[in-house]
Amino acid sequence: xxxxxxxxxxxxxxxxxxxxxxxxxxxxxxxxxxxxxxxxxxxxxxxxxxxxxxxxxxxxxxxxxxxxxxxxxxxxxxxxxxxxxxxxxxxxxxxxxxxxxxxxxxxxxxxxxxxxxxxxxxxxxxxxxxxxxxxxxxxxxxxxxxxxxxxxxxxxxxxxxxxxxxxxxxxxxxxxxxxxxxxxxxxxxxxxxxxxxxxxxxxxxxxxxxxxxxxxxxxxxxxxxxxxxxxxxxxxxxxxxxxxxxxxxxxxxxxxxxxxxxxxxxxxxxxxxxxxxxxxxxxxxxxxxxxxxxxxxxxxxxxxxxxxxxxxxxxxxxxxxxxxxxxxxxxxxxxxxxxxxxxxxxxxxxxxxxxxxxxxxxxxxxxxxxxxxxxxxxxxxxxxxxxxxxxxxxxxxxxxxxxxxxxxxxxxxxxxxxxxxxxxxxxxxxxxxxxxxxxxxxxxxxxxxxxxxxxxxxxxxxxxxxxxxxxxxxxxxxxxxxxxxxxxxxxxxxxxxxxxxxxxxxxxxxxxxxxxxxxxxxxxxxxxxxxxxxxxxxxxxxx
Amino acid sequence: xxxxxxxxxxxxxxxxxxxxxxxxxxxxxxxxxxxxxxxxxxxxxxxxxxxxxxxxxxxxxxxxxxxxxxxxxxxxxxxxxxxxxxxxxxxxxxxxxxxxxxxxxxxxxxxxxxxxxxxxxxxxxxxxxxxxxxxxxxxxxxxxxxxxxxxxxxxxxxxxxxxxxxxxxxxxxxxxxxxxxxxxxxxxxxxxxxxxxxxxxxxxxxxxxxxxxxxxxxxxxxxxxxxxxxxxxxxxxxxxxxxxxxxxxxxxxxxxxxxxxxxxxxxxxxxxxxxxxxxxxxxxxxxxxxxxxxxxxxxxxxxxxxxxxxxxxxxxxxxxxxxxxxxxxxxxxxxxxx
Numbered sequence: 001x002x003x004x005x006x007x008x009x010x011x012x013x014x015x016x017x018x019x020x021x022x023x024x025x026x027x028x029x030x031x032x033x034x035x036x037x038x039x040x041x042x043x044x045x046x047x048x049x050x051x052x053x054x055x056x057x058x059x060x061x062x063x064x065x066x067x068x069x070x071x072x073x074x075x076x077x078x079x080x081x082x083x084x085x086x087x088x089x090x091x092x093x094x095x096x097x098x099x100x101x102x103x104x105x106x107x108x109x110x111x112x113x114x115x116x117x118x119x120x121x122x123x124x125x126x127x128x129x130x131x132x133x134x135x136x137x138x139x140x141x142x143x144x145x146x147x148x149x150x151x152x153x154x155x156x157x158x159x160x161x162x163x164x165x166x167x168x169x170x171x172x173x174x175x176x177x178x179x180x181x182x183x184x185x186x187x188x189x190x191x192x193x194x195x196x197x198x199x200x201x202x203x204x205x206x207x208x209x210x211x212x213x214x215x216x217x218x219x220x221x222x223x224x225x226x227x228x229x230x231x232x233x234x235x236x237x238x239x240x241x242x243x244x245x246x247x248x249x250x251x252x253x254x255x256x257x258x259x260x261x262x263x264x265x266x267x268x269x270x271x272x273x274x275x276x277x278x279x280x281x282x283x284x285x286x287x288x289x290x291x292x293x294x295x296x297x298x299x300x301x302x303x304x305x306x307x308x309x310x311x312x313x314x315x316x317x318x319x320x321x322x323x324x325x326x327x328x329x330x331x332x333x334x335x336x337x338x339x340x341x342x343x344x345x346x347x348x349x350x351x352x353x354x355x356x357x358x359x360x361x362x363x364x365x366x367x368x369x370x371x372x373x374x375x376x377x378x379x380x381x382x383x384x385x386x387x388x389x390x391x392x393x394x395x396x397x398x399x400x401x402x403x404x405x406x407x408x409x410x411x412x413x414x415x416x417x418x419x420x421x422x423x424x425x426x427x428x429x430x431x432x433x434x435x436x437x438x439x440x441x442x443x444x445x446x447x448x449x450x451x452x453x454x455x456x457x458x459x460x461x462x463x464x465x466x467x468x469x470x471x472x473x474x475x476x477x478x479x480x481x482x483x484x485x486x487x488x489x490x491x492x493x494x495x496x497x498x499x500x501x502x503x504x505x506x507x508x509x510x511x512x513x514x515x516x517x518x519x520x521x522x523x524x525x526x527x528x529x530x531x532x533x534x535x536x537x538x539x540x541x542x543x
Numbered sequence: 544x545x546x547x548x549x550x551x552x553x554x555x556x557x558x559x560x561x562x563x564x565x566x567x568x569x570x571x572x573x574x575x576x577x578x579x580x581x582x583x584x585x586x587x588x589x590x591x592x593x594x595x596x597x598x599x600x601x602x603x604x605x606x607x608x609x610x611x612x613x614x615x616x617x618x619x620x621x622x623x624x625x626x627x628x629x630x631x632x633x634x635x636x637x638x639x640x641x642x643x644x645x646x647x648x649x650x651x652x653x654x655x656x657x658x659x660x661x662x663x664x665x666x667x668x669x670x671x672x673x674x675x676x677x678x679x680x681x682x683x684x685x686x687x688x689x690x691x692x693x694x695x696x697x698x699x700x701x702x703x704x705x706x707x708x709x710x711x712x713x714x715x716x717x718x719x720x721x722x723x724x725x726x727x728x729x730x731x732x733x734x735x736x737x738x739x740x741x742x743x744x745x746x747x748x749x750x751x752x753x754x755x756x757x758x759x760x761x762x763x764x765x766x767x768x769x770x771x772x773x774x775x776x777x778x779x780x781x782x783x784x785x786x787x788x789x790x791x792x793x794x795x796x797x798x799x800x801x802x803x804x805x806x807x808x809x810x811x812x813x814x815x816x817x818x819x820x821x822x823x824x825x826x827x828x829x830x831x832x833x834x835x836x837x838x839x840x841x842x843x844x845x846x847x848x849x850x851x852x853x854x855x856x857x858x859x860x861x862x863x864x865x866x867x868x869x870x871x872x873x874x875x876x877x878x879x880x881x
Contacts, residue, residue: 094786
């Protein structure tokens with residue numbers, strides 16, 4: 001261990017300049033690190049830290065307008081940056097391979113899985129179609145895909161996100177590369193799928209002795225798989241070392257800040273909330289989606305929300321937790337009557353809103369507001385923030401002058417400059433826009449706020465700030481919040497009660513302590529076991 | 544047999560049947576709508592076939608005109624005329640040409656092959672050349688080749704069809720004497736067999752290129768844009784990461800995906816191609832239904848006009864139906880979505 005080894009990959013003083021006119025001069029500046037065979041190196045950082053840029057530079061996949069201006073990337077001693085494109089093509093796919101973030105778009109939609117995997121072998125000289133075919137079958141089996149013999153003839157759209165990512169991994173492993181670069185490979189996946197993929201990568205890495213460079217933004221994932229860690233901030237490596245050291249004894253203030261922002265279950269007092277007035281009483285709510293069907297074939301029916309009941313009190317936060325397709329977003333939309341409901345009752349302040357017509361419901365809308373997931377798509381880019389904040393109140397009969405005063409107060413309340421009033425959404429960062437989104441929801445003095453994945457598009461430090469803001473606002477305004485999320489850590493951190501959804505049903509609910517410490521339902525148990533970094537306490541690291 | 548069973552189990556056959564059934568019903572409704580709309584529009588237009596015929600016969604008196612009107616059923620109420628016409632259409636009877644004294648169906652069937660030949664050739668010519676040029680422009684984006692291709696495409700896109708037709712006759716027929724300027728076959732030559740095929744092909748060149756250039760320009764631009772869009776997608780990066788050489792990436796990954804919107808557009812334009820044929824056929828004296836329509840229009844020959852409209856509408860609908868079916872083979876996602 002102590003003898004100096006030649007690293008598999010050595011990045012040496014690498015700098016990649018950005019085109020002029022951007023917020024900084026370099027995408028990455030003077031970064032250096034080593035990756036040895038048989039280890040997993042995690043590159044961790046927030047968006048814009050340059051972590052993906054480095055990965056792409058190693059593979060020679062940078063866009064044309066980005067060219068490294070200095071440094072070396074030594075792969076088994078050879079500098080990849082000075083290699084001819086045709087030589088680099090020989091290395092790519094054979095001795096180094098890459099898995100990308102979006103399994104939905106990373107596979108060619110018009111090519112069968114079999115052909116996409118076989119292509120790697122074909123372009124690297126395996127001429128025998130039968131050999132390729134046999135290897136494809138082995139690979140699919142190896143990455144744990146069900147029924148490989150049939151699955152290889154499927155087109156990617158037939159596969160789930162996790163299955164596609166397994167196909168990507170099979171493709172990367174086809175020629176047993178020495179180096180595997182995984183660029184946020186589990187970010188787009190559900191938590192239980194993420195756990196399986198992480199497990200797979202770790203298993204393969206051990207079996208093949210590969211060097212794995214794993215790019216991620218999630219310290220929980222780092223805690224689960226990293227041997228060593230490189231922390232990047234705005235194009236600079238701020239800290240690197242053994243995972244154990246960086247995770248538990250972070251030195252650089254930025255690392256400490258990041259780790260402090262990792263969502264984690266916190267003890268809190270749910271009693272106060274339990275004493276508020278009942279504001280929402282949902283009874284046997286049902287919503288069914290039908291698709292397809294015609295003269296000769298039957299339609300497909302999905303019970304998105306199946307017989308759901310719960311109550312919510314003023315000042316209380318209910319976390320609705322589930323994976324994609326569990327029906328959690330549909331539930332939120334049903335409560336606000338953004339979609340038709342097929343059965344059941346939604347008693348808001350004691351009266352059922354389900355039978356109300358759109359016109360009869362409109363006066364109630366202002367009391368129930370939504371904060372959406374995507375801070376970029378949910379604000380109209382052609383309207384100023386002022387217009388966005390005043391439209392609702394003005395439509396509800398408030399005078400513009402009053403609405404404007406209120407809007408400026410709200411901006412201050414959510415931690416933005418009041419001058420933001422006259423600016424457009426695109427002038428703000430993601431976190432700031434989400435603050436605008438929250439201010440917009442609050443402009444109508446709602447009593448109920450439905451936050452649908454409202455922080456999942458944000459970087460972890462921004463996420464922490466927005467969560468804090470929501471909790472702070474709840475204390476001040478005594479509103480009830482339904483917090484829909486896929487991230488159990490966040491739910492555990494801010495919710496008074498948690499409802500776990502699975503296939504349209506609430507399979508378990510209760511206070512976080514109960515759900516986390518004594519989960520009753522098998523699905524909840526699986527979900528909790530899959531939380532990344534479960535055995536690592538970020539709070540202790542930054543005490 | 545096992546394959547068929549699997550298909551049945553997956554409901555694929557039923558789904559396709561459903562699809563065909565729905566599209567067929569829609570297609571019939573569309574054609575019916577076109578017939579009714581044209582019928583009403585034509586009868587709203589000023590002018591009357593009876594008076595045109597009477598005028599040409601040199602007898603303008605009211606009694607003769609009334610007699611003609613009664614003979615052709617023009618004295619009946621409009622809804623009754625429509626009903627009679629629709630009944631005829633259902634039995635394959637498109638009426639009788641006042642002017643040519645022949646059943647409309649005979650006239651159209653006589654002319655249709657020439658038009659289908661011309662538009663078919665122009666369609667294939669423009670699609671193949673357009674896609675080829677578009678691929679080159681996208682592959683060599685920013686190069687001189689790209690600029691030349693895109694500038695020429697713009698020129699042909701902006702130039703009126705009839706002008707290109709006249710100029711090409713001037714250059715290639717009159718000055719260079721390479722190609723025949725009009726008609727489909729050499730008059731009086733009476734070629735048979737392959738000699739006849741060669742003769743027709745020789746006559747086809749000018750009208751095909753003229754009619755096709757505009758659409759070539761459209762497909763070139765569309766293909767280039769679509770290619771560039773696909774080249775920016777993630778799976779292209781995946782292919783690069785696999786070590787696939789650039790030319791193969793373009794062929795295997797980019798083109799196949801980029802060509803889908805081009806096909807959609809091409810099927811929509813098939814109808815316009817028939818419309819464009821009216822001009823081309825007139826300029827090149829091509830004996831197709833485009834010219835038949837043009838003459839019928841001048842002569843107020845309602846049954847012929849209606850017949851031509853009906854047939855062109857049916858061709859357009861048919862082309863669209865075929866495209867939709869083809870799409871299900873080219874793009875496996877379509878079937879799942881429907």
